[in-house]
Amino acid sequence: MMLVQFLLCLSILTSAQAATISATQCDNATASAAPNIVFDGRVRANATVTDFDGTSGPFNPDFVKGENVSFSQLIKFPEGEIALFDSSVGAKAIEVTISDQSIFNPGGSNAQTAVRRAELMPRGDLVADNVTTTGIKTLHFSIKPSADRPLNVSHEYLMVFLERADFAGNLFMLRTGTLIGSDGSTKNDLVLFGNTQNGTQTLFTTPFEKAAFNNFALRLDFTQNTIQVFQSTGGAPLVQQTEPLPNDLSGNGDYHVGLNKNPTDPGADSLRSGFQESGINEGMVYGSIFIEDNANSTVTLS
Known part of the structure; x- marks a missing residue:
């Protein structure tokens, strides 16, 4: 030492x-010392939806959402929802919603017409120098289905993922619904997948509890290229669910928290072909969003 x-x-x-x-x-x-939080996305109790349109909040006000739609139109504050790590800092849960207008158009001329998206990303100035994608970092979040805006689980949804900086793939993804190419047997589960450039292996699966928050901590070792899963429901402390699992975490990039609804029956270009029904009004509730440095500390469990 x-x-x-x-x-x-x-x-x-x-x-x-x-x-x-x-x-x-x-x-x-x-190793038991308190970890340092390198990004805190927990939303303060007095926050308003307009905070998501500017730089007073922790998230990027510009990405990812439909054209001519502001985050203040997409964010809601569900009543009575308190996630595992929110109460200790006076934070509240948020609901991220999608509609027929949730068509992302990167660059203004490349609309993803077959996908509906609304995802929060950390503000760039708060996560400079790849602070959240180097060393050993743990992403915490809690997730719960919206009581008022249920998902259509005949579709596949990405709800939390880490996208490479070069946009060439995702380093991990948390999905639910009828996964593209599957028989739908896990449509009511939460399924964690690994790097999309390495075969997109299933790393962890658990039932998607509807009446309580589903709490996660993903310990990401960017040096050893492993993911370790901690999980619980409701107010219960997180429990280790896996050993560190091999998974390529190279490429840095941005964390996404929200809804990315894929089409059914997609063609070769799943961003622009496939079926999406009209009249979409769906949401997902999130809380306890933060990233801690665990290079010299253990994962926070409660």
Whole structure:
């Protein structure tokens, strides 16, 4: 153990502990130190929907959403919803919604006409220098179906994912609904998939609880290229569900939290071919969104 780490350890212990602590014990104590939060997306209790249209909130006001639609038209505050890690910081849950107008048109001339999208991304100035995609970072979030705007689970939905900086693929994706190319057997599950450039393997599956928040922490080791899943429901502390699983996490990029609704019967170009019904009014409730640095600490479980 390096001297500076040992001295840091002693600084967080009582005088009685420090008098007898060994280097091995100090390693364990340091690993239990409080992690540093590198991005906090928990929405303060007094936030308004217009905060999502500017830079007073933690999310990018410009991406990802339909043309001529503002986030203040897409964000709602569901009553009585308190997620696992929100109450301790005075935060509240948010609902991200999609409609027929949720057609993303990157560059203004490349509309994704077969997809409906509304996704929150961290503001770039808050996550500069790839701070959330290097080292060992853990993405926390809680997710719950909207009581007023249910999904049409005959479609596939991406709800949380990390997109490569070059837009060439996703490093992981949390999906639900009838997954494209599947028999629909997991349409009421939450399914975590790995890197889309490496065969998109299934990493973890759990039933999608409808009456309570589904809480996740994804420990992402960008050096060792692994994902470890912690999960719980309601107000229960997170529980380790997997060991670190191999998954290519190279490419940096941006986290997306929201709804990306894929078409049914997509063709070769699934962004622009396939079926989407009209009259879409769907939503997903989120809370407890933050990213912590776990290089020298354990994952926060409660």
